[in-house]
Amino acid sequence: MSTGSAMSTGSAMSTPSATLGATVELARLWSDPYPIYRELRRREPVAWVPAANRYLVARHRDVVALERDPETFSAAERDSLMIRVMGHTMIRKDGAAHARERAAAEPPMRPRVVANHWTTLFQRTADELVDGLYDRGEADLLRDFAGPYAARNLGLVLGLPDAAPADLQEWSQAMMDATGNYVDDPTVWRRSQTAAQQVDDAIDDVLGHLRRRPDESVISAMLHATDPLSVEEIRANVKVIIGGGLNEPRDSLAVGAWALLTHPEQRAAVEADPSLWRRAFEETVRWVSPIGMYPRQTTREVVLGGTRIEAGARIGVLIGSANRDETVFADPDRFDLHRKPNSHVAFGGGPHFCLGSWLARSQVSQVAWPTLFRRLPGLQLAPEPEVELGGWVFRGVLNLPVRWTP
Amino acid sequence: MPKIIYVDPDGTRHVVDAPDGTSLMQAAVANGVEGVLGECGGSAMCATCHVYVDPADGGRLPELGADEDEMLDSTASPRTTASRLSCQLTASEDLDGLVVRLPEEQI
Ligand code: HEM
Numbered sequence: 001m002s003t004g005s006a007m008s009t010g011s012a013m014s015t016p017s018a019t020l021g022a023t024v025e026l027a028r029l030w031s032d033p034y035p036i037y038r039e040l041r042r043r044e045p046v047a048w049v050p051a052a053n054r055y056l057v058a059r060h061r062d063v064v065a066l067e068r069d070p071e072t073f074s075a076a077e078r079d080s081l082m083i084r085v086m087g088h089t090m091i092r093k094d095g096a097a098h099a100r101e102r103a104a105a106e107p108p109m110r111p112r113v114v115a116n117h118w119t120t121l122f123q124r125t126a127d128e129l130v131d132g133l134y135d136r137g138e139a140d141l142l143r144d145f146a147g148p149y150a151a152r153n154l155g156l157v158l159g160l161p162d163a164a165p166a167d168l169q170e171w172s173q174a175m176m177d178a179t180g181n182y183v184d185d186p187t188v189w190r191r192s193q194t195a196a197q198q199v200d201d202a203i204d205d206v207l208g209h210l211r212r213r214p215d216e217s218v219i220s221a222m223l224h225a226t227d228p229l230s231v232e233e234i235r236a237n238v239k240v241i242i243g244g245g246l247n248e249p250r251d252s253l254a255v256g257a258w259a260l261l262t263h264p265e266q267r268a269a270v271e272a273d274p275s276l277w278r279r280a281f282e283e284t285v286r287w288v289s290p291i292g293m294y295p296r297q298t299t300r301e302v303v304l305g306g307t308r309i310e311a312g313a314r315i316g317v318l319i320g321s322a323n324r325d326e327t328v329f330a331d332p333d334r335f336d337l338h339r340k341p342n343s344h345v346a347f348g349g350g351p352h353f354c355l356g357s358w359l360a361r362s363q364v365s366q367v368a369w370p371t372l373f374r375r376l377p378g379l380q381l382a383p384e385p386e387v388e389l390g391g392w393v394f395r396g397v398l399n400l401p402v403r404w405t406p
Numbered sequence: 407m408p409k410i411i412y413v414d415p416d417g418t419r420h421v422v423d424a425p426d427g428t429s430l431m432q433a434a435v436a437n438g439v440e441g442v443l444g445e446c447g448g449s450a451m452c453a454t455c456h457v458y459v460d461p462a463d464g465g466r467l468p469e470l471g472a473d474e475d476e477m478l479d480s481t482a483s484p485r486t487t488a489s490r491l492s493c494q495l496t497a498s499e500d501l502d503g504l505v506v507r508l509p510e511e512q513i
């Protein structure tokens with residue numbers, strides 16, 4: 001969760017102009033970005049923000065326009081720290097090079113495999129974790145359930161079933177912290193190098209077996225694709241999936257559970273009508289988007305939302321703000337699972353549209369929430385400690401203390 | 407140029423010129439038809455370009471592809487026998503005047 005604050009490259013004072021963007025401070029974005037986003041949408045929808053060293057794009061319509069123009073808004077950012085940490089992954093490529101790697105990884109994440117294969121395994125993960133917690137009558141749902149649940153499921157999907165959930169969580173956090181290490185902290189680099197090495201070792205352990213015996217996993221799909229990926233490409237793309245496929249389901253699981261526990265009428269509605277779980281999921285990722293910002297870089301001079309942006313400029317796409325845009329969502333700060341339509345952009349858009357969206361919907365809304373609310377009688381928020389939220393690049397609850405009556 | 411008629415759930419009609427070879431998702435999005443989102447850019451991965459084509463007109467369309475069929479099981483609005491993914495339909499003179507109904511929601 002520290003990626004947001006680690007992005008600072010200079011103080012807000014370095015630009016003389018008295019623009020709103022120049023006053024934006026990363027620490028304030030981290031603690032609660034939404035009031036700042038509201039002002040940006042109203043007064044400076046495409047703002048140069050020195051503290052982030054980027055133009056931040058705050059309105060829904062500009063985010064959608066940008067996502068539809070990948071030639072101008074390239075994912076191949078220069079000096080990308082992600083490439084330094086993970087190698088050159090699909091998420092930092094454009095055009096045919098990107099499409100090739102994505103096509104190799106996609107089959108295990110399409111909805112039918114998710115429904116027919118992974119959902120049963122996710123259910124087993126959920127039941128085992130609940131079995132382990134049940135008698136305690138209390139838990140921190142983020143730490144004791146959502147984290148290990150998302151990690152275990154990701155290990156299965158990738159084809160690393162023997163990786164311990166705690167290791168996967170450490171690898172994910174270590175690498176993601178390093179992708180935001182603009183301050184060049186050597187301990188952050190060391191921790192991420194260790195993690196990357198351990199991921200490579202874990203992949204090496206399964207490659208031989210998966211070469212001989214293909215299965216439903218992502219690594220197997222990459223090996224056996226029509227246009228197979230090299231070991232180096234597999235290593236990089238497994239790392240980006242570990243970095244981007246763990247905290248997001250974890251955070252949406254925890255934030256949505258918190259929302260339901262604090263909105264009793266909506267909780268009663270989903271408990272009475274299971275078809276509403278999916279709505280609860282869409283509303284959760286709109287309301288507190290697990291990825292609040294992702295980067296792009298312009299390939300040419302362009303005018304976006306009335307602002308001229310030079311070629312080669314760094315952009316921060318604020319999907320966390322687009323998803324609170326009052327011109328698209330009535331009463332946008334309110335959690336309302338009955339919202340219709342709910343045209344959020346929490347999974348991004350265009351060629352890099354989230355590969356894991358169907359996995360996430362299944363894990364969180366078809367399996368985890370129904371299991372928790374059904375199996376933990378009288379599930380409720382514990383009176384303390386207070387639930388806290390943090391982050392803007394990535395955002396979620398930082399704890400979720402609950403109780404039930406075994 | 408073929409014309410495609412997109413009809414909102416409230417009956418509002420949008421008549422759009424769809425250049426030969428573009429998908430019906432792209433044509434909708436390029437002309438501000440908001441009932442089509444097309445989030446994945448046309449790679450049959452998001453199910454947010456769902457449309458209904460009247461069965462009478464359906465004969466003019468290619469058969470359902472495997473990816474399309476799979477994705478239609480995951481649409482936000484109900485799947486019917488008229489359901490198609492507009493990103494998998496390509497504009498041509500054969501489709502001139504096609505009426506495409508938009509669902510209530512795509513997510
Ligand atoms: C609620 C959960 C999730 C959310 C909100 C989410 C959000 C996103 C967003 C916004 C992007 C676009 C980033 C960009 O364009 O730079 C993305 C891409 C991606 N996501 Fe997710 N994600 C979630 C879960 C997952 C899961 C579970 C996986 C895999 C197991 C996953 C794998 C990926 C991959 C591989 C990409 C890059 C795709 C590409 O470059 O073509 N995501 N995700």
Ligand code: FES
Pocket residue numbers: 431443444445446447448449450451452453454455477491492493494
């Ligand atoms: S645009 Fe995504 S499935 Fe058609």
